[in-house]
Amino acid sequence: MTPVTRPRLLLVEDDPATTDYVRQGLRENGIDVVCVADGNDGSRQALSQPWDIIILDRMLPGLDGLAILMRMRSHAITTPVLFLTTMDGVPSRVAGLRHGADDYMVKPFALRELVARVQVLLRHASPVRHATVMTVADVELNLLTLAVTRNGEKVFLQPQELKLLEYFMRNAGTVLSRQMLLKDVWHMDFPVRTNIVETHVCRLREKLGQSGQSLIHTVRGSGYVMGA
Missing domain, CATH: 1.10.10.10 (Winged helix-like DNA-binding domain superfamily/Winged helix DNA-binding domain)
Structure with missing residues (x-):
């Protein structure tokens, strides 16, 4: 029997409480989560290996989330990206989506909704994103x-x-x-x-x-x- 491969998600978030909350909720729903708290480390992770989905905060130490997204898209990395941030203004949402984000959620948020949105992005993503x-x-x-x-x-x-x-x-x-x-x-x-x-x-x-x-x-x- 072929083992079921769990989706791999990169979470770039500098708030420890939010990180623990999101990580626990996603793992309970069958998603492996790797967490980083620094924008520079997040950019390195996003560019150096394949992910099924990436969740980015907008305001991060080192490099902000929008800059990470722009680097990804400039390298033709099409991994779905969901912004999870306190920046709730319409200009912030528009900037994120125009630069290639697939979804945008504002804090505070309901964990059930976040999990549902992640699952939708996973279903819509290409089934063959990288070599097996x-x-x-x-x-x-x-x-x-x-x-x-x-x-x-x-x-x-x-x-x-x-x-x-x-x-x-x-x-x-x-x-x-x-x-x-x-x-x-x-x-x-x-x-x-x-x-x-x-x-x-x-x-x-x-x-x-x-x-x-x-x-x-x-x-x-x-x-x-x-x-x-």
Whole structure:
């Protein structure tokens, strides 16, 4: 049986209470949510990997939501975008929609309505937004079957190892800090003392094997990067 792929949503919101509220509501409705609180980080995430939908605040530290949207559309990224903001004036709504937003909601808002609007955008979105097979060097990951191969040979991974590999592959060539991995793979948005990242990276390297030719490299003092 082919596993059901949960939609992936990027939430760019700097208010912790709103973030927790939205994230919980969406996850309860079968949507995986990755949260960032800074506009620059939000722009990097929006441009570096595919998403099924993106929710943007308008006023953000670093880079405002409208600028993020304009960057996306200038790069021909057609991912549906919903603005969730306190900017409720008609000029603000018109600016957001004219620059490529698909929907616009004003705070305070009803969570049920937000979930409904997200579900509508997901139904109307293209069913084939991005490739179902990801490739980095000789490693392939099928996003539908979750099958992993290296140089044509099957690699058997546990669910969390699969999530970690997918995150590395989506961000190939980018140095990923330990905190980024904890936040985006394990959804730990708070400082925590654990070696869970190091343990899983070590296991993933071992399982990918290939005579010691690791594709996941340690960048001393910074984190990890995946690449040939």
